[in-house]
Amino acid sequence: MKEINIDLAKDKYSIYIERGLIDNISYFIKGINRGKKIALIIDENVDNLYGCKIRTHLIDNGFSVKTISxxxxxxxxxxxILDSIYRKLLDFNITRGDLIIVMGGGVAGxxxxxxxxxxxxxMDFIHIPTTLLAQIDSSIGGKVAVNLPEGKNLVGSFYQPKGVFIDPNLxxxxxxxxxxxxxxxxxxxxCIADKNLFHQLLMLSKEEIDREIEDIIFTCCNIKGKIVMEDEKDRGNRMLLNFGHTIGHVIEKYFNYEKYTHGEAIAIGMYNITLKSEIAGYTKxxxxxxxxxxxEKFGLPYRxxxxxxxxxxxxxxLDKKSKGNNIDIILIKxxxxxxIKNLSRKIFFKEFFPHKTKSGGAI
Ligand SMILES: NC(=O)c1ccc[n+]([C@@H]2O[C@H](COP(=O)([O-])OP(=O)(O)OC[C@H]3O[C@@H](n4cnc5c(N)ncnc54)[C@H](O)[C@@H]3O)[C@@H](O)[C@H]2O)c1
Ligand SMILES: [Zn+2]
Structure with missing residues (x-):
């Protein structure tokens, strides 16, 4: 089993990565929390696929479990949805000594x-991330949030889990x-931190990627863990993790979070910010x-x-990375x-969202 220790100012926890890990989850839970009740906040599809298995395992190990799907x-x-979760937690009479398990993708997380x-x-909680995005990104670093109609993640907090349990088999x-x-x-x-990983992703076949996925997850979690440890509250280097995200968030919001997945939107963001940055001479x-x-290899859009x-x-x-008239833009050399580059919002807008081209919008 691979383990990454996250050591922050106030919190310490580990990320565990192993195929089949959820079959032994009780063993880990008992080392983390002494409560008897577990609220399992779980993505509905994940519940259909794995809910029965994990519930049976927890109940067999002496826990009383309430599922919040x-x-x-x-x-x-x-x-x-947040309000409905609070009410179900209240119905379950869960106490501060008990545990919440959050199981699903980035949304459930x-x-x-x-x-x-x-x-x-x-309350104490652990993550069992079930999408690749959640396993390598959203379950690590303690950012938790909900959206408002005006924008993404506008109400949230920094709150660390007691552990992150990654089972690549999921x-x-x-x-x-x-x-x-x-x-x-x-x-x-x-792009931001690991040339070898980039070449691995570019060169390996689909089958090889599947085979190597545990190592790829480990590499990604290590990068994020290291950056988060240096900058827990997102005031400095952690902003590097926003590469492609300024444009990405605009695209997601513009199309009502329906047309593009988060990854697709940031793919467009990474490509377009780098295209402009290469023209401006900041990027090789x-x-x-x-x-x-x-x-293209991973079927991701770029236009x-x-x-x-x-x-x-x-x-x-409304972007959280905006500071007054300026905005921090993440580029790669x-x-x-x-x-990290600080640009005036006006310049950023002019350079990165130019008027429509004859070819129909792609830059
Ligand atoms: N907190 C952070 O630091 C952070 C970082 C990156 C992204 N995010 C957030 O993550 C969210 C996106 O997360 P996501 O892409 O995981 O989306 P998601 O949680 O909506 O999951 C995507 C789909 O996959 C399904 N699913 C999940 N696990 C599955 C499994 N093992 N097998 C089959 N289906 C499964 C879900 O039911 C859903 O339909 C966004 O809201 C984004 O803002 C947060
Ligand atoms: Zn992201």
Whole structure:
């Protein structure tokens, strides 16, 4: 089993990675929490696939379990769903000594994690991430949040789990689009911090990727863990993790979180920010092409869709990375070398969202 220790100012926990890990989850839980009750906040599809197995295992190990099932998809990161989770926790009479398990993709992780962060002023919780995106990204680092109609993740907190339990076997039921959605984040890590990973992702066949997935997850978690340990509250280097995300968030919001997955939106973001940055001379020549190659390999889009500039500006004004009239943009100098650049929002808008081209919006 692979283990990564996350050591933060106030919290310490481990990320465990192993095929078949959820079959022994009680053993780990008993080392983390002494409670008898477990609220299992679980994605509905994951519940259908694995709920019975994990519940039986927990009950056989002496726990009393209440399942709180929530739909996958961005729509569940809402105040309404949060409210329904609180009420179910209340019905279950769960106490601060008990445990919440959050099992699912980034959506279940974000809303379930925020419920754990706030219910009874904060309860112990663990993550069992089930999408590739959640296994390499959203379950690590303690960011938990829900959306408002005006924008993504506008209500949230930094709240660390007591452990993250990654079972790569759970990915076998994930469809290709969702797998590739997570791959976009792996490509992001490779771009900002790991040239070898980038070449691995570019060169390995699909079958080899499947075979190596445990190591790829480990590499990604290590990169994120290291950055989070340096900058828990996202004030410095952690911003590197936002490579491709400023444009990505605008695209997701513009199309109502329906047309593009998070990974697809950031894929477009990574490609387009690098294209502009290469033209401006911040990025080594030829890098944009390499990014395009790896994105295409995983069926990820790269062309900027046609969007209304006024709407984009409104969304950018709400972006958490905006500071007054300026915005921090993450660029890469070379593969594996991310940098943070502070630009005026006006310049960013003009350079990165230019008026529609004759070819129909792609830059
Ligand atoms: N907190 C963070 O640091 C952070 C980082 C990155 C992304 N996020 C958030 O993560 C969210 C996206 O997460 P996501 O892409 O995992 O989406 P998701 O949680 O909606 O899951 C995608 C789909 O996969 C299904 N699914 C999950 N696990 C499965 C499995 N093992 N087998 C079959 N189907 C399965 C779900 O039911 C859902 O339909 C976004 O809201 C994003 O903002 C958060
Ligand atoms: Zn992301």
């Amino acid at each position: 929530i739909r996958g998809g961005e729509g569940s990161k809402s105040l309404r 974000d809303v379930g994690g925020f419920a754990a962060a706030t219910y009874l002023r904060g 990915l076998c039921t994930l469809d290709t689009r969702e797998f590739n959605n997570g791959m976009a984040e792996a490509i992001k890590y490779a 020549e030829g890098i944009t092409h390499q990014i395009k190659e790896v994105l 900027l869709p046609d969007m209304d500039r006024g709407e984009i500006l409104k969304t950018l004004a 070379d593969i594996g070398e991310g940098i």
